[in-house]
Amino acid sequence: MEPKTETSLHFVTDARASQFTVQVFSGGLLSAFGHNPTIAIRGFVAEAQIDPEDIEHSSLKVTIKADSLAVRDDISDKDRREIERTMREEILETGSFPEIVYECSNLSANKTAEGQYAVTLNGDLTLHGVTRSLPVLARVALSGDSLRAFGDLTLVQTEYDLKLASVAGGALKVKDELKCSFNILARRKE
Numbered sequence: 043m044e045p046k047t048e049t050s051l052h053f054v055t056d057a058r059a060s061q062f063t064v065q066v067f068s069g070g071l072l073s074a075f076g077h078n079p080t081i082a083i084r085g086f087v088a089e090a091q092i093d094p095e096d097i098e099h100s101s102l103k104v105t106i107k108a109d110s111l112a113v114r115d116d117i118s119d120k121d122r123r124e125i126e127r128t129m130r131e132e133i134l135e136t137g138s139f140p141e142i143v144y145e146c147s148n149l150s151a152n153k154t155a156e157g158q159y160a161v162t163l164n165g166d167l168t169l170h171g172v173t174r175s176l177p178v179l180a181r182v183a184l185s186g187d188s189l190r191a192f193g194d195l196t197l198v199q200t201e202y203d204l205k206l207a208s209v210a211g212g213a214l215k216v217k218d219e220l221k222c223s224f225n226i227l228a229r230r231k232e
Contacts, residue, residue: 050093050100053189053228055086060228062086062106063114064197065221079117079125085110088191088226094184097151097159106142108134133205134170143168144176157184161191169202180224187230194223 062083085107092100109130113122130136146165154160159182167176180193197220199206207216 049095050091052231053090053092054231055088056227056229057086060086060088060224060226062224062226063222064111065223067217067219067221069215069217080114081111081129082114083111088228090189090228092184092189097153097161098149100149101147102145102149102163102165104144108136108140108142128207133199133207139170141168144178146178151182154181158182159184167197167202169197170204172202174201189228189230190226191228192223192225194221196220197222 064081064083066079066081068078083106086104088102088104090100090102111126111129111134113125117125144165144167146163148164149161150164151159151161161180161182163178163180165176165178166173176195176197178193178195180191183190199216199218199220206218
């Protein structure tokens with residue numbers, strides 16, 4: 043993150059009031075019978091330095107604990123354990139890559155209403171040991187001592203050297219694209 047300016051404000055996520063999810067889609071011959079799990083990202087911290095007088099000179103860092111991802115859907119405990127084990131051990135390899143980090147100090151913003159902005163974050167995502175540029179579109183509302191940011195982004199797993207999960211000899215497999223959605227509340231910290 044960039045150094046704090048005299049007019050910048052420091053915000054940190056309120057984890058209990060924030061949601062971050064990943065939607066996984068299945069493909070292959072048996073995809074009609076497959077499951078499209080929603081994964082909750084439970085362990086993450088987002089910190090932002092926001093300059094309300096010059097939003098474009100703000101910065102953001104999001105750190106996710108890779109082993110905090112958990113299946114949110116109503117499925118059997120056996121299926122939940124197997125999906126989560128596969129995700130952590132075989133795909134994300136959390137023992138070797140414990141964190142997923144998004145950093146941005148280059149953004150553009152258009153004011154849409156008082157305290158509300160359409161923002162394009164031009165940051166870098168480090169996932170599974172690979173760092174790539176990842177633009178993220180978000181809607182941001184600044185109100186007193188709180189900041190709300192929400193939006194969606196698409197992530198292509200193979201761009202980060204992630205293995206695509208498959209079962210039944212490849213007849214049911216995970217598609218390469220994931221849809222991530224966030225609705226984050228952050229509170230001002232001194």
